[in-house]
Amino acid sequence: MDLQLKGKTVVVTGASRGIGRSIAELFAEEGANVAICARNAEQVAQAVKALEAKGVKAFGQAVDIADGPVLKAFIEAAAQALGGIDVLVSNASALVQGNGEDAWKAMFDVDMMGAVRTWDAARPHLEKAAGAHGDACFVITSSISAAEADNPSCYGAMKAALIHFAKGVAREAAPNKVRCNVVSPGTVFFEGGVWGNVKQGMPGFFDQMIKRNPTGRMATPEEVAAATVFLASPRSAFTTGINMVVDGAISRRVNF
Structure with missing residues (x-):
């Protein structure tokens, strides 16, 4: 299937390794x-060098996502x-658990x-792209932890808040042909990642x-990454406001 992404422009945060790196490489x-x-x-x-080796244009900067002005400057530079920007993927995470302040x-x-800040900065570019091509998309990486709770934890709560935020963005942006979706992974293994470290x-x-x-x-x-790229592609042009769970059925929730 041709996902109709050739020549599109994509921004991915938190993309030097793991899920973000795979998302960037699949787009390329x-x-x-x-x-x-x-x-x-x-x-x-x-990562930029590896992306360029795939025959596409690539750009990268070192950014502390928690630094609002620096993050917004990166979006403009990108x-x-x-x-322009056809697709924005907010993938960066602090990856911390617990109930401490x-x-x-x-x-x-x-x-x-x-x-929130990447959306605010990229929105004019996404709306411009959608006006020119009929579709643009914002995808957020959340987690199945958004729907699973054993004790008070900032990780699941913030991941749940992202899903709520995305639905609001999807509703508001739909008239301008800008979509917003969420991908919620379950446990993901790669060397040097969270579960790679747990295994060790x-x-x-x-x-x-x-x-x-x-x-x-x-x-x-x-x-x-495959789920993310498909949802972001023009092939998914009527799919917006959803939370796609990619967890291998580890969760017991039923999605209606």
Whole structure:
């Protein structure tokens, strides 16, 4: 299937490794030009080089997502470098758990306000692209943790807030042909990632989590990326306001 992404312009935050990196690479493989950001400048440079090797235009900057002015400046620089923005993916996360005030602040500043600020900065560019081509899209990476709770935790609560925010964006932006969707992964394994570290440090707990999933495994970053790229593509032009769960059926919730 041709996803009709060739020549489109895409911005992905938190894209130097893991899910974000896979999202950026899959967009590039579909022929889209891609701008990325992350905190580590060396990793960003390496990712940009890998994207350019796929034959597309790539741009990257080291950005602290919690720094609002710097994040908004990156969005403007990316739009200038790519010649606009057709797709925005807010993927960056503080990746902290717990109920302490510092943890809540980190998740709010990076996950919640990161999404809000990228949307505010990119919105004029997305609306312009939609006006010219009939479709533009904003995708947010949330988590199945948004719907699962064993104790008070900033991670699940902020991920849930993102889904609520996305629905409001989808409703408001629909008349301008700008869509907004959420992808909520379950457990995702890659070396150096959260579950990669758990496997190394707590192998017993890791094995328990594997057994919890009916599929008998965790997702790969590429599988989450595939869902994200499809939802962002013009092939999904009538899909907006949804939360796509990509969890291998580890959750027991029923989505109506």
